[in-house]
Amino acid sequence: MILLSPFDVGLGYCLTWLREGAIGLNSHYPRNRTMLVKKVLLTSLLIGGSTLMVDMQFSPAKAANFYFVPAGSQLDNDSILDIVVSPGQEIAFDVFLDTTGVDSQFTFLNSEWNFTYDTGELSFIGKEDGPEIQNTLLPLGSNKFNVLSLNIRDNTINKLLTVKFLVTNPGRSPHDGVVDFGITLTSVTGIGGSPDFTNSFPSPSKNGLNLPGTEFNQVVEVQTPEPSTILSLLALGTLGAASTLKRKLKPSQSTEKETTKVS
Incomplete structure (x- = not known):
């Protein structure tokens, strides 16, 4: 040059x-x-x-993230998003590590994280590894697993794991504001523990949760509607069906009247 x-x-x-x-x-x-x-x-x-x-x-954009889907939506007044479920239903959470902006110099990344769940409402039934990802699960008590995820790529949205549960006894809506499923990121590093990219990701926090000493990157509640809410929904559905049937009958009745007049 x-x-x-x-x-x-x-x-x-x-x-x-x-x-x-x-x-x-x-x-x-x-x-x-x-x-x-x-x-x-x-x-x-x-x-x-x-x-x-x-x-x-020239500074890199910090777009890295750690999250799961479905995230849920706000159905009550507490700080946790909610998912409507029914007893006996299966529910699965896909956990992702977005390494956008993280450059590992052409080597794979390793990540350590954990997930917690409410054993009174969910029963763990299995997991499925993400594409090319190797996961090792270590139980930590009755409601928590530590996870080591290997073969993570940089500058990519990596699907780490799908966690599967059976819904056993979901709380009634509005719920109690207690976490039913939550994930916490511990570390993201190169092979052998170096370099350390953990600070490139959002830090876990309490975010107003009512579980002392526990911090999460993301949480959700599962709940089932009150019986009165279900009855209201059924009533609305019945009224809608009746209204639709009434609209369909009107043209046929008009046609019958016109046929009678002609004859």
Whole structure:
């Protein structure tokens, strides 16, 4: 690359040259375009007898995340989202690690995390590994599993695990504000524990939850509607069906009247 002397060009042209040079470098390293040029410093650009210091910072966007779906929706007034279920129903949560912005230098990542569930409402029935992911589950008491996930890729939304439950005795709506399923991220590192990327992800927090000493990245409740709510829904459905039937009968009755008049 030919470097043009700052003495032969104006300020605007020099800055254009500097910007295009940085872009040219980045084009050779698409996996790390936000980290390659960390700091470009032009220390002796002399214009009109003065020295201009140009300091350009390139920082990666922090888009990494740890979450599960379905996330639920707000059905009551507590701080936890809710999922409507029925006793005997199976429910599954897909757990994801989004490593966008995390560059592991072409090596896989490892992650340690755990999930907790309410044994009074959910019964653990199994798990299914995500594509190419290897998971090892270690029970921690009666309602918690520690999970070690291997073969995680950087700059990718990785599906780590599907956790499956049988709904046994869900609480009535509105519920008690207690976590029925929650996940907590412990670490995300390179192979062998280095480098450590854990700080690139949102930290677990209590978020107003009523479980002392427990912190989560995400939680949800499962609940079943009150019997009165179910009856109301059935009544609305019956009224809707009757209204639809009435609309369908009106044209046929009008046709019968017209036929009688003609005859």
